[in-house]
Amino acid sequence: MEAINNFLLLIDSYLGSAAWFPYVLLGVGVFFTLYLGFPQLRFFGHAWKVVSGKFDKKGARGDTSHFQALSTALSGTVGTGNIGGVALAIFLGGPAALFWMWVTAFLGMTTKFVEVTLSHKYRVQTEDGTMAGGPMYYMDRRLNMKWLAVIFALATIISSFGTGNMPQINNIAQSMEMSFGIDPMLTGGILAILLAMVIIGGIKRIAAVTSKIVPIMGGLYVIGALSVILYNVDQIGPSFAAIFTDAFTGSAATGGFLGATFAYAFNRGVNRGLFSNEAGQGSAPIAHAAARADEPVSEGMVSILEPFIDTIIVCTLTGLVILSSGVWSQKHENVFSRTDLDVIVGQYDDSSDADRTKLYHYLNDTKENQVNRFNGSIQVVNGSPVPGDYTILHARSVAENVQFIVAGENPYTGVLRIENGQLKKQDIVVKGESLVHSAALTSIAFSQGFIGSAGEYIVPISLMLFAFSTAIAWSYYGDRAVVYLFGQRGVMPYRILYVAGFFVASFADTTLVWTLSYVAIVLMTLPNLFGIFLLRREMKDTVKAYWEDFDAEQSKHKSDQ
Template identity: 30%
Template structure:
């Protein structure tokens, strides 16, 4: 049995490594670039407008209804799922195995994925519908089936997403939480697992409304707390900041790994780890966050889609960059005895005695909010596959059980499962997004006309048959 388990881990690790090599490079970069060209570089031409309509006035149009949550609650829920262990452990893992150059490719992935995320969020809002309880639901399953007219592909996505959610949301995040609690207080992994289960139950019982209210309160606090702590440490290590940027850029195109002076990682390893950890951090192309955005009370799909672009900017270009700069400027990333959360904690505590506390508290908050959000995503996928509210409700308890297993399990297996399953979600989702590039561009033109109209106050997007006109050939 032990030999079989080890064999499964080895096969899964090899599959994850393969999928996050050339297959993901081609799928994500070429798919993302295609969407950028078909949208006429809309995200980049309108970046300041996007910022003014999101963080510039985050509470605008913030109402909610009985069947929806507010736009700010929707983006908070999505960010809760986005800013997780990948923002701390994922970055240190990328540097450890892909070298500092992996951060450069993480940036490149983020710039491309800002459009990808906006496309999937907008399409999710455009094609959403009401479930049996009269609540708004949507996501890749719906736009792949209704928009791209590929129902089999939609079911494959839903199936792969359930596996990914159990691995990424349940195993990985809970593992990160229990390790952090153990490091912070010495509490055993099993005891930490019990606490995680109890807290998950308290939040998840209330459904998306309670998840949205929870995320709205905790996400802004945890992001600001972590960024301010990172900026302070980077300031203390500012003498090494310029060299850190030079190292990131030069290593991105180097044929040798700088990790421990061992040759052989090459550009492909930097790209592979930068992409894998970047996607794990910002979720663009995965299709998970659109499930939360689809429940938002908004006046137009593109307006909610803009929040998707900002999510990638915040998670990858701000928070992940903060983590990377702290680690690289500390000089500890070459220490073979440090990896994962321990590397990040050591880097934060080198110049700041309370740095380990900042990492531990942030990781607990990041991972817990991600675990909560991903449970909802799993419930939506189960509902799509079974059309059963009971099955969706039961999944919640299965998911919490996986959280307990993750809390007492090993990190290597959890990350391997997450990488493989995430890749299997990306492929059908990005294929569908490419197929729907034309409908998305039609939505963009509709929004441009709307925002420039003097009658925009009377505009109201409906969700009966209006979406069909944008997907007709």
């Protein structure tokens, strides 16, 4: 399993994690933004009117309203990325990463507009009377590239498990166990039953549920976030200053944070931005294809609002909570993750400017780096490591008050072998103070507001709602990909397997599936970006025709009055 996982990581290093990928993603967004004349700005107000139902027409084909389609798509994007993904981006790239998440979202508003319009235009009606759409249909029906459509559909099925299903319940189960002491298997069992009850009812039940969950979870999260931001109102200005001043230079060192290069902040900001709003990935168009509308552009208008709500509003709130509270650069007591643990040669003090500079080059892997990973043994007495020519790093920071624990809460005494910076003894629990990241960082930040420590509970509850709604939406994406590949007969087996995987992942290691999804996401994104670029002229003509028809209709309506 480890060999397979490493192989997939190697493939991903040439795809989604490669330096060229963010430029391709942003490049397509820049092209369509200029080519279509900044539709995310010009059509923004109109989009709100469309989603409100102002221009709805009786008899339009589809299964859901504009608002329900938007809610379903948002439930697929507003998830762990908004809670843990923003925290991870700031942890890795500093405040500057948030700027590049904004850029990704702004450009993504146009990319979403294009992919949703084209996917809605080439949707089909299935055997059971429901609508099915998505990039695979325009690839097949318009571009005559069935091979590309098959790749996209297979990648969508893999991603439905790798991003929308298994990691979501795994995060929920771990969060509920950590915050409330609930057994992960119990959490998985209850939510798996609820998931089955929702998705077996198809898109109409999915849309009905998500249209109720999304406003509730959004409202709860916004209230909690504002309680922290307003409590730390004096830090809002400095937070924005750090975001913008570091955007093109990288984030400077502060507190336990040892700094990040521009490349690191840019890559992590764009990467987390895509993970959060999925613009260009081709997933949301599958939900929007079900909307009741005869004009594809009208549904494309609705999708403009997605990256705005998901990233520019929700992710910004998370980012401001983390930055204004100051917890992102502070060390906190935590149990160390082995993947974040690193032992290096030499004794370093992060209060020393010279040492901070050396650690900066090491952590950002610059050509100036002269720090090496430690190989040798560490003597431990009653849980505490005996000082030597080494430094323990955890979560990209110098670890403090480190304790090695064995067999529950018993302090370890003995010798620990370190190879290439990694602790070899597996039954050791390592605790101490260091930076933290992901949902744990967001939880700490939410406790720094008007409601105090009770704010921490907002995160696991929000995480449960966000992640569960994501699992619901992605079940539909995989469902439609199955319909495209195998027809209606494949839907029920897929749904059963989806629910089973959801339950198992609540207590099992999902690392391999998560890594597989890295590759699958790119195998969705690249074909979709390639396809919409080939249809750029058709997109422009379709938008032009929409406005001509809309203006004529409005003129007729006025003359009738």
